[in-house]
Amino acid sequence: MIYLDHAATTPLDPSVLEEMLPFFGELYGNPSTLYSLGQAARSAVDTARDRVADLLNVPSREITFTSGGTEADNLALRGVLCEVRPDRRRLIVSSVEHEAVLDTAHFLERHGIPVTVLPVDGDGTVQPDVLRKMIGT
Structure with a gap:
């Protein structure tokens, strides 16, 4: 099959899946909460924000994650x-x-x-x- 709708969704790269697996299991906390599981998730979001900011050479505070294209x-x-x-x-x-x-x-x-x-x-x-x-x- 030839898939031509990558604008809508695309296959997940195996390395991305590997990085995300912990958040589908043991690190599922809400990053906006104060309990430890949430704070672990918050730390992961902050790390991701820092990595994206470094790639774009901008301050981390300028990176906003959204739930998808419509919200963005x-x-x-x-x-x-x-x-x-x-x-x-x-x-x-x-x-x-x-x-x-x-x-x-x-x-x-x-x-x-x-x-x-x-x-x-x-x-x-x-x-x-x-x-x-x-x-x-």
Whole structure:
């Protein structure tokens, strides 16, 4: 079988499975609690955060783990727009974005953020001149 849906999910690398096995068994604690099992899980999350931060050459405090793509999309879009001056808040997305992005865009639009949805050509590509025009307006 040839699997072509890696955007949705992908086979787990055996080395990743090996690293994760303890958390499916004896280290299943909630990392947001104070009991020892939770604190062991918290330590593992903090170690993972440090490793990712080192790979990206950023401070650990800049790494946020989410439950998946939808939560990450929401966090990114809402977070960025909250940091922009109110008179400069605007979102431009393409018409072929993932539903999580489009749903968040519609939510933001209902809450007063101007949203522009860019069309794409037959290949699913945003035309740079159309994007430039939208950025300029």
